[in-house]
Amino acid sequence: MASRALACQTLHELRDLIQQDPTAAEHLLEELLDRIAQLNGRLHAYLAEPDRKRLRQQVREQLKACPNGKLRGIPITVKDNICIQGEETTCASRILQGFRSPYDATVIERLRREGAVLMPRANMDEFAFGSSTENSAFGPTRNPWATDRVPGGSSGGSAAAVAADLAIGALGSDTGGSIRQPASFCGIVGMKPTYGRVSRYGLVAFASSLDQIGPLTKDVTDAAILLSVIAGHDARDSTSAPVEVPDYVSQLNTSVKGLRIGLPKLPEEGLDHEVNDSLAEAVKAFERLGCQTTSVELRQIDKAIATYYIIATAEASSNLARYDGVQYGYRAVGSGLGVEGSGQAQSPEPRTQNALLDMYLTTRTSGFGDEPKRRILLGTYVLSHGYYDAYYLKGMKVRTLIKQDFDEAFKRCDLVVMPTAPSPAFRLGEKIDDPLQMYLSDIYTISANLAGVPAVSIPCGLSKAGLPIGMQLLTAPFREDLLLRAAYAYEQATDWHRRQPGL
Amino acid sequence: MAVVTPEVVKQVAMLARLRLEGKALTQLAAQLDEILQYVQQLQAVDTQRVEPTSHVLPLTNVLRKDEPTPSLSQDAVVALAPAAQPPFVKVPKVIEV
Numbered sequence: 019m020a021s022r023a024l025a026c027q028t029l030h031e032l033r034d035l036i037q038q039d040p041t042a043a044e045h046l047l048e049e050l051l052d053r054i055a056q057l058n059g060r061l062h063a064y065l066a067e068p069d070r071k072r073l074r075q076q077v078r079e080q081l082k083a084c085p086n087g088k089l090r091g092i093p094i095t096v097k098d099n100i101c102i103q104g105e106e107t108t109c110a111s112r113i114l115q116g117f118r119s120p121y122d123a124t125v126i127e128r129l130r131r132e133g134a135v136l137m138p139r140a141n142m143d144e145f146a147f148g149s150s151t152e153n154s155a156f157g158p159t160r161n162p163w164a165t166d167r168v169p170g171g172s173s174g175g176s177a178a179a180v181a182a183d184l185a186i187g188a189l190g191s192d193t194g195g196s197i198r199q200p201a202s203f204c205g206i207v208g209m210k211p212t213y214g215r216v217s218r219y220g221l222v223a224f225a226s227s228l229d230q231i232g233p234l235t236k237d238v239t240d241a242a243i244l245l246s247v248i249a250g251h252d253a254r255d256s257t258s259a260p261v262e263v264p265d266y267v268s269q270l271n272t273s274v275k276g277l278r279i280g281l282p283k284l285p286e287e288g289l290d291h292e293v294n295d296s297l298a299e300a301v302k303a304f305e306r307l308g309c310q311t312t313s314v315e316l317r318q319i320d321k322a323i324a325t326y327y328i329i330a331t332a333e334a335s336s337n338l339a340r341y342d343g344v345q346y347g348y349r350a351v352g353s354g355l356g357v358e359g360s361g362q363a364q365s366p367e368p369r370t371q372n373a374l375l376d377m378y379l380t381t382r383t384s385g386f387g388d389e390p391k392r393r394i395l396l397g398t399y400v401l402s403h404g405y406y407d408a409y410y411l412k413g414m415k416v417r418t419l420i421k422q423d424f425d426e427a428f429k430r431c432d433l434v435v436m437p438t439a440p441s442p443a444f445r446l447g448e449k450i451d452d453p454l455q456m457y458l459s460d461i462y463t464i465s466a467n468l469a470g471v472p473a474v475s476i477p478c479g480l481s482k483a484g485l486p487i488g489m490q491l492l493t494a495p496f497r498e499d500l501l502l503r504a505a506y507a508y509e510q511a512t513d514w515h516r517r518q519p520g521l
Numbered sequence: 522m523a524v525v526t527p528e529v530v531k532q533v534a535m536l537a538r539l540r541l542e543g544k545a546l547t548q549l550a551a552q553l554d555e556i557l558q559y560v561q562q563l564q565a566v567d568t569q570r571v572e573p574t575s576h577v578l579p580l581t582n583v584l585r586k587d588e589p590t591p592s593l594s595q596d597a598v599v600a601l602a603p604a605a606q607p608p609f610v611k612v613p614k615v616i617e618v
Contacts, residue, residue, distance in 0.1 A: 117601065118601075120593050120597045120598070120601065121593065213577050213578060214577075214578045214580075227575060227576050227577070253585055256580075256583040257576070257578060257580065257583075259578055259580070318566070321562065321563060321566060323559075324559060324560045324562050324563050325563065327556060327559075327560060328560060328563075335537060339537075339538075342538070343603060344602065344603075344610060344612055345598075345601065345602055345610060346601035346602060346603070347601075347603065348603065349603035349604060372615075373613035373614055373615070374612055374613045374614075374615045375538075376613070377612070377613050378538045379538055379539070379540045380540070382537075382538050382539055383539050383540040383541075386539070388549075391539055391541075391549065392549060392552060392553065392556075394537045394539065395530060395533055395534060395537060395539070395549065395553060396553055396556060396557075398533050398536055398537040399525065399529075399530075399533050399553070399557075402533065402536065408564075409560065411573055412563050412564070412566075412568065413563065414573030414574055414575055415566075415568035415571040415572070415573050415574075416563050416566050416568060416571075417573070417574045418568075418571050418572055418573060418574040419566065419568070419571060421574055421577060453552050453555075453556065454552075454555050454556055454559055457556070469577065470577030470578065495577075
C-alpha cells in the first residue's frame with residue numbers, strides 16, 4: 019500500500035502522515051492540483067481554477083504557523099456561501115458576482131487556526147436553493163459516480179469534491195438537507211449539527227432559523243474531527259448556543275450496545291425499493307451490534323415539506339431583500355446607474371418614473387436566477403397582508419407539532435434511523451422543470467431542520483446501477499457525540515465508506 | 522381553482538422588487554399556484570391550541586457586553602459598492618429639483 023495516492027486517503031490518515039513528515043502536505047497538494055486539472059472540467063465541483071502559487075504558499079505558511087493544528091496542511095473546500103476574507107463569495111449567484119468578503123466567517127477563522135489549507139470555492143445551488151446543484155448560475159456540478167447524474171444539493175460542489183478526491187474535506191450548509199442529501203448521492207458522510215451548535219457568523223443567510231454549517235467528509239472519524247474544529251459558542255452569532263462541546267473523536271469507539279434505535283413509519287410515496295432494502299440491511303447491522311429497535315411515531319412528518327416551503331421561503335424573501343445593487347455585489351448595467359457622473363436611467367425603455375426603483379427592479383430581475391425568484395415570490399406572498407395567518411402563522415404552528423414529535427420520539431429511543439433521500443442520484447434535467455417534484459426529494463431531511471435536531475448521512479449501500487445510497491441518523495439536540503458514535507460503529511462493521519467512484 | 526392568478530403574482534413581484542411579465546410571469550404563476558395548492562394540506566392540521574415556533578432554541582434576549590470592538594473601516598465598506606465616490610456610495614438620483 020506504500021504507493022496509495024495521498025489524495026485518496028482520509029483526513030485522519032493524512033493528519034498522522036503530515037505529523038510524521040510535513041512534506042507530505044506539499045505532495046498532497048500537488049496530487050490534488052493534478053486531479054483538479056484532470057477532473058474539474060468534467061465535474062465542475064470547484065467554481066474557480068486553483069491559484070497554484072498561492073495554495074503552495076498557504077501550505078508552507080500553515081505548516082509553520084500551526085505545528086499542532088488538528089487540520090495542519092489539510093486542504094478543505096468551502097461552499098460558496100461562507101465568507102472568506104478577500105475571496106469572492108457569490109452563493110453561485112450573479113447578484114453577488116465580484117463580491118469579495120471583507121471578513122472571515124467564524125468557521126473559517128477556526129479552520130485557519132487549526133492549520134487547514136483553503137481550496138477554491140465549491141459550487142452550489144444559487145443561494146442554496148435546490149437539491150441538485152443545477153441551480154448554480156455558473157453551471158451544474160456532476161456526480162463523480164455517474165456524470166449524467168446530479169451530485170445532490172445544494173452543497174453539491176462540496177460533496178462531489180470530497181467524493182472525487184479533489185479535496186480532503188469540505189464545509190457545506192444545510193437548511194433542508196443541503197449537506198446530507200448530496201453526501202448521500204455522492205457516497206460520503208455529511209452532517210447537519212444541532213441548530214446553534216456551529217456559528218452562522220459569515221454564512222450568507224438563506225433561512226436564519228434553519229441554516230446550519232456542517233462537515234462533508236470521507237468517513238465518520240473525519241466528520242468528528244471537522245465538527246470538533248467548527249463547533250462551539252460564538253458571541254457574534256446571537257443564535258449560537260452556549261453549550262459545551264464534548265470531545266467527539268475520543269468517544270467514537272464507545273460501544274453502542276443497548277442503544278435504542280427508533281424506526282418511524284414513513285410516507286412511502288416515491289421511496290425507491292433499493293433504498294428501502296439497503297436501509298433494512300443497515301438496521302440489521304445495528305441489531306448485530308447490540309442495538310435494540312423500536313417503532314416511533316413522527317405523526318406530522320408528511321407535513322414537513324409544506325411547512326418548510328412556507329417558513330424557509332418567508333425567511334429567504336426577507337434575507338434576500340438586501341441585494342439591491344447599492345452596497346455590494348452586482349448592479350445592472352444600463353439601468354443607469356453604475357455609470358460615472360450619471361444619475362439618470364440609461365435603460366432604453368425606462369418603465370418607471372423613478373430611477374432608483376428602476377435600478378432595484380432591473381438589478382434584482384437580471385441578478386437572480388429562476389429559483390431565487392420563485393422563492394422570493396412565494397415568501398413575499400405568504401408573509402403578505404391577508405395571507406400571513408393562513409400560511410406563515412400556520413406553518414410556524416405545524417413546526418411546533420413537528421418539533422414535539424421529535425421530543426416525544428427521543429424519550430423512547432436514542433436515535434431515529436431513516437433514509438436520507440427517497441432515491442439514489444437522479445439525472446441532470448430530470449426534475450429541473452418541476453419545482454414541486456424537486457422539493458419533494460427533500461422529504462426525509464427537512465424535518466431535522468424544522469425541529470433543530472442534529473442528523474448525519476452515511477453510506478449504506480449501492481444500487482444495482484452502482485449509485486450510492488445513504489442512511490440518515492437523527493438524535494436529540496446537542497447529542498452529535500451519540501450520532502457520531504453510532505455512525506462510527508456502523509461504518510466499522512461495513513465497508514460502504516471505502517467504495518470509490520470509478521472516475 | 523387557482524390559488525394565485527398572474528395578476529396577484531405580478532403585484533407580489535413589485536413588492537419584492539422583481540419585474541415579471543409575459544411568459545415568465547404566466548409560467549411562474551402556474552408553478553407558484555401548484556406549490557401553494559400543495560401547501561394547502563396544512564389547513565387540515567388542527568393547530569387551535571398550538572403556539573407558533575419561530576426558533577427552536579430556548580434563547581431569549583441574548584446580550585453582549587457593552588464594550589466597543591473594532592468594526593470594518595469605511596474604506597473597506599465603500600470599496601464593495603458597485604458605484605461609489607468615496608466616502609460615498611452612489612445611487613441613481615432620488616430627488617427631482
